[in-house]
Amino acid sequence: MTRIAIQHGSSILEIRKANPGIKDLSQIAVGQMLIIPRPAQQRPTFGGGKRPTYGRENPKVCGLLTYTSHILRLFNSSFGWDLDDFLPTAWLPTVNDKHTKNAPWMKMALGEIGVSEKKGMHKANPRILKYFKASKFWGKDDSGGKNAWCGSFVAWVMQENKIKPVEKAYRAKEWKNFGNKINEPVYGAIGIKSRKGGGHVAFIVGKSKDGKKYFMLGGNQQDKVQISEYPKKVWDTFVFPPNHDATKGELPVHSEKGEKAGRED
Amino acid sequence: MRLFGLVVFLFLSFSCSPENDGEEDSKAEFALAAVEDNILTTDYTALVEIIKVNVEGIAEDSTAKNDEALVTVKYTARILESYLGQEQKTIEFREYVEKSEGLSGLSRGVLIVSLCKDKADNYYLPDIGYELPAQNVILERAKKIKRQIKDKKLTLHKDDASYACVPHRIGPE
Helix, strand or coil, X not given: CHHHHHHCCCCHHHHHHHCXXXXXXXXXXXXXXXXXXXXXXXXXXXXXXXXXXXXXXXXXXXXXXXXXXXXXXXXXXXXXXXXXXXXXXXXCCCCCXXXXXXXXXXXHHHHCCCCECCCCCCCCCHXXXXXXXXXXXCCCCCXXXXXXXXXXXXXXXXXXXXCCCCCCCCCHHHHHHCCEEECCCCCCCEEEEEECXXXXXXXEEEEECCCCEEEEEEEEECCEEEEEEEEHHHCXXXXXXXXXXXXXXXXXXXXXXXXXXXXCC | CHHHHHHHHHHHHHHHHHHHHHHHHXXXXXXXXXXXXXXXXXXXXXXXXXXXEEEEEECCCCCCCCCCCEEEEEEEEEEEEEEECCCCCEEEEEEEEEHHHCCCCCCCCEEEEEEEECCCCCEECCCCCCXXXXXXXXXXXXXXXXXXXXXXXXXXXXXXXXXXXXXXHHCCC
16 A cells, blocks of 8 residues: 555555545455545646646557556545546456456556656666566666566566566566466466567456457556556467466456546547 | 764665675676577677667568557667677667667667577567676676587577577567
8 A cells, every 4th residue: 555655646644534435445455446646736726727637648659558557537525625636546457356366466466557667768666676686687777678677577476476487587478488378368367479579478457348459467568567458469378377277267358438437548 | 973974974885785786796697697598599699889779660560560569770780799600890780679668778888789680681689688788707608608609518599499589489570
C-alpha cells in the first residue's frame, strides 16, 4: 500500500480517508477498486483551465491500445469532492480466487503497475535496476532498445516468487526455454513474441470478447509497467512456470465495458 | 568539533561505499559472464568505436506494419580489435528498436559488439545484451576466447539452439 501511495503521490492516510468502506488497506484483493486522491498540488482550480490528463502522452504509439495504471475515474459524492479530486484508480483485470491461486506471482506483478523509466540518458529508476539484477543484466540506464527491460521485469516477478528465472532472462526470447510450453494461454502465463533484433515478453491477464486481442501485463510497455492490448497473432509462444499446473487455469474475458473503461484516448 | 565532523565524514564515506561497490561489482560480473556466450553464439565480435549514428526510419516488416513499428538505427564504427569474424577497418551494423522503446539510449563511444549477419550480409545486433562495456577485464576475457577459438579449445555454437543468428531466433525477416 505504501508503494501504491508513493507511486500516485498520495499517502496512506489520504487513501484511507477516500476509502471508508475498506476496513483493512493491507488486505485489498486483486481486482478490487481503490480510490486514490490526487496530491493537492495537482488538483485543478475551479472555474476554468485545462483539465489535467493522465497516463500516456501518445496513446497510439505502436498501435497498441494501452491501459495505463490510471483508468477508472470515480466520484464519491458523500465526501463532497469533485470528480477531478481523484486520481483514476489502477485498472486491474477482474479475476477471481481461482486465477490468483493458480498464478500467485500475478499479485506481485500487478503491484508493479505504474513503475516507469526515469527520463534522460544514463539515468534509471532504482526499481528497474532491481529488475535488471534479477535477470543478471548489467545495464545502468533504463531507456532505449538496448536496455529494454521486459525480460528483466518477468525475471524479478519470478524471483520474488521463489521461481528461478531462465538463463539470460534479460532477453525476451530466452523465456521460450522457461517452464512448460502451453498451447492455450491461461491467466498469468508468460507470452513471448519475436522480431528481428529482439522481442517482447509479458504476462497474459485476459482476452477480448471476440478472442482476437490479448491483454498483457508487462514491463517496458510505453516505458512503464502496465497492461496493454495486443493482437493475439503477434504472440508466438506461451509458457507456464515449472511446478505449476496450467491446466487448472483459464483466461478471463474482459467485457466491452471494461475495455472502454480502460482506454485513455 | 572539527574532529567530530571528520569522524562523521569518514564514517559516512566508508559506510556507503561498499554497497555501491557491490552493485558495480555484480554488474561487472554479469557482463563478464556474457562475453563467451556472446562471442560463441554470433557471427562477429569486435571492440569498436561508434563514429556515426543514423536513424533510418521504420523498417519494412511484413508482420509489424504499423503495429509495433520498428525503427532502424544504422551505426558506423571503427574497429579497434576484432575477436571473431573477418578483419576489417570499419563496420556498419543495424539495431532494430521498437518505436515505443525510444531512441534515447542509443549506443555511443567504445564498446564490444557481437553481431549477426542477415540474408543480405548486413550486420545487426541480434538482441539485448550483445553490447558489452569496454572494461579491461572484459577485453582480456575476449582476447582469451579468441585464442581458444583459434586453438580449437572452444567451438562456435553455430549448430545448436543457442546460436543467436538462426531464423527461428531472429523472428520474421
